Amino acid sequence: MKMFFDFLPVLLFFIVYKMYDIYTATAVLIAASAIQTVGHRLIKGSFEKTHVITLALVALFGGLTLALQDETFIKWKPTAINWLFAIVFIGSQFVGKKTIIERMMGSNITLPSVIWVKLNLAWALFFVFLGAINIYVAFSFDTDTWVNFKLFGLMGLTFLFIIAQSLFLVPYLKESSTGDQED
Structure with a gap:
């Protein structure tokens, strides 16, 4: 729900x-x-x-x-937002002791510091990719196609990325749960 x-x-x-x-x-x-x-x-x-x-x-x-x-502004908007997110994710590696992804997910899972950095960079690159693909679709197809892509395509890509992220994290989660049982 x-x-x-x-x-x-x-x-x-x-x-x-x-x-x-x-x-x-x-x-x-x-x-x-x-x-x-x-x-x-x-x-x-x-x-x-x-x-x-x-x-x-x-x-x-x-x-x-x-x-x-302005329709052009509307079509650029997802790219601008995704690229802004990418900048924030990359910048978070240089501000404070934790990356933004660790700040968001760190209370739920424990990962080695190097993995948090890799995960953070993966999200930043993913946001750059989403922004670029949005530009391609927005200016290569009509507005109806772009709106459908914006809703279903970007969401589908995000779900696929989250699944890939989960698969990447599985070995570290097993280590974490194994470590918890020994304590």
Whole structure:
């Protein structure tokens, strides 16, 4: 159920886009993200960090989309966001003692420092790849194809990457659980 709740604003965006246009869909996305964030607070008693970050990004870039009414800006937006994430992931290796991926996942799993760095770099490169492929699709195909790719293609690639990441982590998770049993 949580996955559906998290995915609902994107689903509403897609449905409204197919029924109306990208600007109406963007307004719905902003509203749905705000409702999602506040709803979680009312139901669970706290804000979920991912909802708050998503709402901030959606409000900022969605607001610019509505203000500019420029299809080129809309198509560049996922690339800009993905490349910004890549910069943050790479930069996190030089700020503080932990990479951003370790800060996000470190409370759930224990990995050697070198593996956190590799995982962080893999995510950074993945974000660069997503940004590049978005540009290719956005400017090689029509807007409908791009919207479908943005929703299903980028999400599918992300799921595949997460599966690959999980397979990469399996040997380290076994070592970690074996180590826990010996203590």
